Amino acid sequence: MLLAMGAVIAGFLILIWGADRFVMGAAALARNSGVSPLLIGLTIVGFGTSAPEIMVSGMAAFQGNPSLAVGNAVGSNIANIGLILGFTALLSPLLVRSSILRREYPLLLGISTVVYFLLLDGELSLTDSVFMLLGLLGSLIWLVRIGIRRASDQDPLAAESDAEIPTDMSTLSALLWFIIGLALLLLSSRLLVWGAVQIATTLGVSDLVIGLTIVAIGTSLPELAASVMSALKNEHDLAVGNIIGSNIYNLLAVLPMPGLIASTAIGDDVLTRDFPLLLILTIALLILGFGRQRDGRISRLSGSLLLISFVFYQGWLVFQAQPTLNG
DSSP states (O other), X not given: OHHHHHHHHHHHXXXXXXXXXXXXXXXXXXXXXXXOHXXXXXXXXXXXXXXXXXXXXXXXXXXXXXXXXXXXXXXXXXXXXXXXXXXXXXXXXXXXXXXXHHHHHHHHHHHHHHHHHHHTTSEEOHHHHHHHHHHHHHHHHHHHHHXXXXXXXXXXXXXXXXXXXXXXXXXXXXXXXXXXXXXXXXXXXXXXXXXXXXXHHHHTOOHHXXXXXXXXXXXXXXXXXXXXXXXXXXXXXXXXXXXXXXXXXXXXXXXXXXXHHSOEEOOHHIIIIIHHHHHHHHHHHHHHHHOSSSSEEEXXXXXXXXXXXXXXHHHXXXXXXXXXXXX
């Protein structure tokens, strides 16, 4: 048990640092190639912050633990809105002005709803996974078009993205950090999945619960760090944009992983407890993002409610697992 816990902690630490190096290298490579900062922020950075979830879910599915992969994808999205956005807004109220994000809110809700209906038959099939990946491709094309069209606009998200992308890194250094980050992501994800499965086996709880709790929170730590730092720099649009982008990638790039390897059963708990909560939180994010007037505002009160909902949800998961733990 101690060895497994040590593996999880070490896996998280390496995962977070490796993800940061991976994103930094990829963003610098793109910038040195002439890609606009806004386009980098909308695509590469969003994809990079979901790299931990992608690697962990892919490794879990490959090692025969698909429920952990599903729990990681759904749980990470719940954590992104409830824990990360809630905590960030509690720390610093967020004023969202970006017109780009106003387009992404309904996109995220639409994707979440479609994915939920795909899973309602209780199975994540190869067809479902391919459909999600096609949705990812379509979303990327849409984001690229938005990034190109809005690159010269004065959208707050463009300026905030520009400030966060390295400008003094050579292409060779960027490539080196990209490769190192990717290698660390692969290593740490394998270590993390092994430790998480061992803990689940020892405690007698399901892989799904471990994925929804320990793994989901851990793989969301890069988003937490990015959102908090953005908020402290008054880059509020970027803080919210990180969450929206990560949730889109989690649904369309992370969740399909198990289905690409073999058809995966989706438990009733996911369909009646976890995904409905995700939809509710996504709707709340859309309402807060649009606001009563032109700008959206996520106040400390709203952040507190989001955080409280996440804490209650995690507590409910632990409560439901008690009979298993005590048995």
